[in-house]
Amino acid sequence: MxxxxxxxxxxxxxxxxxxxxxxxxxxxxxxxxxxxxxxxxxxxxxxxxxxxxxxxxxxxxxxxxxxxxxxxxxxxxxxxxxxxxxxxxxxxxxxxxxxxxxxxxxxxxxxxxxxxxxxxxxxxxxxxxxxxxxxxxxxxxxxxxxxxxxxxxxxxxxxxxxxxxxxxxxxxxxxxxxxxxxxxxxxxxxxxxxxxxxxxxASVAKEDRYLVLLHWAGAAEEKQRAGERLKGISEDILPYGEGYQIRLTQQACDCRLEEILAQGWKLRSLQKIQTGEKVSL
Ligand SMILES: Nc1ncnc2c1ncn2[C@@H]1O[C@H](COP(=O)(O)OP(=O)(O)OP(=O)(O)O)[C@@H](O)[C@H]1O
Ligand SMILES: [Mg+2]
The missing domain is CATH 3.40.50.300 (P-loop containing nucleotide triphosphate hydrolases)
Structure with missing residues (x-):
């Protein structure tokens, strides 16, 4: 062409x-x-x-x-x-x-x-x-x-x-x-x-990304505030059942997942996005 x-x-x-x-x-x-x-x-x-x-x-x-x-x-x-x-x-x-x-x-x-x-x-x-x-x-x-x-x-x-x-x-x-x-x-x-x-x-260095499903296990009155905090961690966030589905880069997973769980979220699943491979917890 x-x-x-x-x-x-x-x-x-x-x-x-x-x-x-x-x-x-x-x-x-x-x-x-x-x-x-x-x-x-x-x-x-x-x-x-x-x-x-x-x-x-x-x-x-x-x-x-x-x-x-x-x-x-x-x-x-x-x-x-x-x-x-x-x-x-x-x-x-x-x-x-x-x-x-x-x-x-x-x-x-x-x-x-x-x-x-x-x-x-x-x-x-x-x-x-x-x-x-x-x-x-x-x-x-x-x-x-x-x-x-x-x-x-x-x-x-x-x-x-x-x-x-x-x-x-x-x-x-x-x-x-x-x-x-x-x-x-x-x-x-x-x-x-x-x-x-x-x-x-060029090889575009692509970072693995993860789909993280979370549901709320903390006090009901805290849920909304915890949701707001999640939005501060990932812009890519959607409501999912009683919780949220968020996408995180590998680095964000490494750095922030513990903090997210400490806030009262429970991890439903964690999946590598490109491959769909389930990650053992
Ligand atoms: N009209 C011009 N006159 C003089 N120098 C120019 C002109 N246009 C581009 N340059 C120079 O050519 C080089 C390449 O510029 P170019 O805009 O193509 O880069 P780029 O890769 O698109 O950068 P960026 O990622 O910042 O958009 C730069 O050093 C720039 O200063
Ligand atoms: Mg340019």
Whole structure:
């Protein structure tokens, strides 16, 4: 789909990318990870033609429509809904259809109340979500996402993963720069990092996560307060029967489980999330 041929890029005499040769096949989903300033955004912009490489060229198998969510979304003097309507119509949606799709996606991403707000006053996270909605209003050939949901709440990330995987099932090609291993793992199949300007396969260190089922064994009047404390330990918490289901990283399990149990919670089960393997207690 996209072929990088001997791509190099320098800014102010400093080479950011050096002689990168890489093919991204149609339907593939690739993550670019790595430390701040290693060149992820630069590479995504070169892929889409927004930045011209200093050397080399980008070849496309056929004419491609790109949708791009930039790292920093420019503040635009329109309401979020006006902006989304404009982009939807530019992408070929009839106005009435665009309106419906925008309403649906805004609800899914919990931004309905912001649709009438001016884009210049929206928070960084809400702007990012508007950017994502704009990019998925219609189905592009290639979706380029530059840190699409960094630091966003768990519910929004879940919606995002669902939507992107739905687009993937329709055959889009995805390239995403991302710092969250969970997102990388949930959406992409290959990861690369940029080391001294060179694109190299990355193994995203993923931490084991555990599903913990708890029920309350302490005094009834204490239960609500204990529930609040649990929310301070894990954002990923759902009511489950007489207790809660929470997700914890391995590290959080090691550090916090004893404390949770000391507060009056009883452990119903503990399960490793990726493998479903039961953990002996
Ligand atoms: N327009 C520009 N002019 C000069 N230098 C630039 C320009 N754009 C990027 N750079 C430099 O190129 C390097 C790579 O920047 P880039 O934005 O691609 O990094 P990144 O990997 O996306 O970082 P982050 O994780 O912080 O988003 C940085 O040192 C940056 O300062
Ligand atoms: Mg960047």
């Amino acid at each position: 996209i072929h990088l041929q001997q791509i190099s890029k320098k800014y102010d005499e400093k080479w950011i990318l050096k002689d990168i040769n890489q093919y991204f096949p149609e339907g593939s989903a690739t993550a670019i990870v790595g430390h701040n300033g290693c060149g992820k955004s630069t590479l995504l912009k070169i892929l889409s033609g927004l930045v011209v490489p200093s050397k080399g060229r980008v070849q496309y198998d056929r004419p491609i429509t790109f949708h791009y969510v930039p790292e920093k979304f420019p503040a635009i003097p329109l309401t979020a809904e006006q902006y989304l309507l404009h982009t939807g119509v530019m992408d070929g949606l009839p106005v009435s259809q665009a309106r419906v799709r925008i309403r649906e996606l805004a609800e899914d991403f919990y931004v309905t109340e912001h649709l009438q707000s001016d884009m210049t006053v929206l928070s960084k996270g809400t702007l990012q979500k508007i950017g994502v909605i704009q990019a998925i209003l219609t189905v592009p050939d290639v979706l380029l996402l530059d840190e699409p949901l960094s630091g966003q709440d768990v519910d929004s990330q879940k919606v995002f993963v669902e939507k992107i995987n739905d687009l993937r099932s329709r055959g889009i090609t995805l390239l995403m720069s991302c710092h969250e291993p969970e997102l990388v793992e949930a959406i992409t199949e290959k990861s690369y990092t940029i080391a001294q300007g060179v694109l190299v396969p």
